[in-house]
Amino acid sequence: MGSDNPLNVPEIDLSYLKPATPEWDSARSQLWKAVEEYGCFRAVFKEIPQELPNAILSELKVLFDLPLETKMLNNEISELAYGGYIGKSPFGPLYESIGFDDPLRFEKVEKLINALLPSGRPVFCKNLHELTKLMSELEKIIVRMIMESLGVEKHLEEHLNSVFYAVRVQKYEVPETGETEVGLNIHKDQDVMTILYQNQVEGLEVETRDGKWVNAKPTLDNFTVVIGESLHAWTNGRAYSPYHRVTMKGNTVRYSIGLFTAFKEGYIVKAPEKLVDEEHPLLYKPFDHFEYLKLVQRDAKENYETTLKPYVPLTAYFGVDV
Numbered sequence: 001m002g003s004d005n006p007l008n009v010p011e012i013d014l015s016y017l018k019p020a021t022p023e024w025d026s027a028r029s030q031l032w033k034a035v036e037e038y039g040c041f042r043a044v045f046k047e048i049p050q051e052l053p054n055a056i057l058s059e060l061k062v063l064f065d066l067p068l069e070t071k072m073l074n075n076e077i078s079e080l081a082y083g084g085y086i087g088k089s090p091f092g093p094l095y096e097s098i099g100f101d102d103p104l105r106f107e108k109v110e111k112l113i114n115a116l117l118p119s120g121r122p123v124f125c126k127n128l129h130e131l132t133k134l135m136s137e138l139e140k141i142i143v144r145m146i147m148e149s150l151g152v153e154k155h156l157e158e159h160l161n162s163v164f165y166a167v168r169v170q171k172y173e174v175p176e177t178g179e180t181e182v183g184l185n186i187h188k189d190q191d192v193m194t195i196l197y198q199n200q201v202e203g204l205e206v207e208t209r210d211g212k213w214v215n216a217k218p219t220l221d222n223f224t225v226v227i228g229e230s231l232h233a234w235t236n237g238r239a240y241s242p243y244h245r246v247t248m249k250g251n252t253v254r255y256s257i258g259l260f261t262a263f264k265e266g267y268i269v270k271a272p273e274k275l276v277d278e279e280h281p282l283l284y285k286p287f288d289h290f291e292y293l294k295l296v297q298r299d300a301k302e303n304y305e306t307t308l309k310p311y312v313p314l315t316a317y318f319g320v321d322v
């Protein structure tokens, strides 16, 4: 399983594409195949120069080496979901992460960094803000391609108005035993999608729809895209949301940057009517995305099962809804 598996998730070049061109359509059909089968792929997106995420990664040691009390200040500063500091836990024994809850607003990035590092880090703040903007452009392309593939692109505008972006920078320590160890336990993401860039230390493993574990082994120009359960529910199950985990081995610390796209507070996740019919009955009752996030409480989760279970209509079990 996992690390010994030579397979990788598909790589798709999404650089410099224009909608309604043959190049766009060809990339879109590769993307949709990957989203259906793996819920995960590696995107090449040359609009983002490699130097940008790498400049951020090279500063992360300074941030994570701060005392725990300092990193915990983030819990007071963050106002939105996906912000705050997460320390090591049974769920992520080697994992720590620092969330930027509204990085499209430069002043919010600056506020957090200045609180953690009073001498400031203006270049880091600028880079993180800039990377968020560019990664959110990539997210919009991916969502557009998914909606076009399903013939529901009229919902694109609604999507753009309904989401917010957060960034988490994440660290995975080297296992002390020298053996392969769990960095972050098996889970599905609850968001719309997660886009990751990391420091070329592999470790992310993804389970395909047919139960095979595959390494998501990126190269320098890859952004790894993982579909979250909210998009899976919104597409009435057409987009796959994979179980995944991070496994650590070797002696290099792994750092990653994750852009999390999530629906705003109050948004009700409901599959478009066009995606529900006799052949595709409604898989999940409409749910409030923020209520769902609260319900899940990722850190407390130890079981290996979908977090959407509370929304599965009882018809799926008993033939009638009650």
Ligand SMILES: O=C(O)CCC(=O)C(=O)O
Pocket: 170, 184, 189, 194, 196, 198, 204, 244, 245, 246, 256, 258
């Ligand atoms: O760091 C990674 O590559 C994966 C992180 C992850 O799965 C998550 O933050 O949900």
Ligand SMILES: [Fe+2]
Pocket: 187, 188, 189, 194, 226, 244
């Ligand atoms: Fe994840």
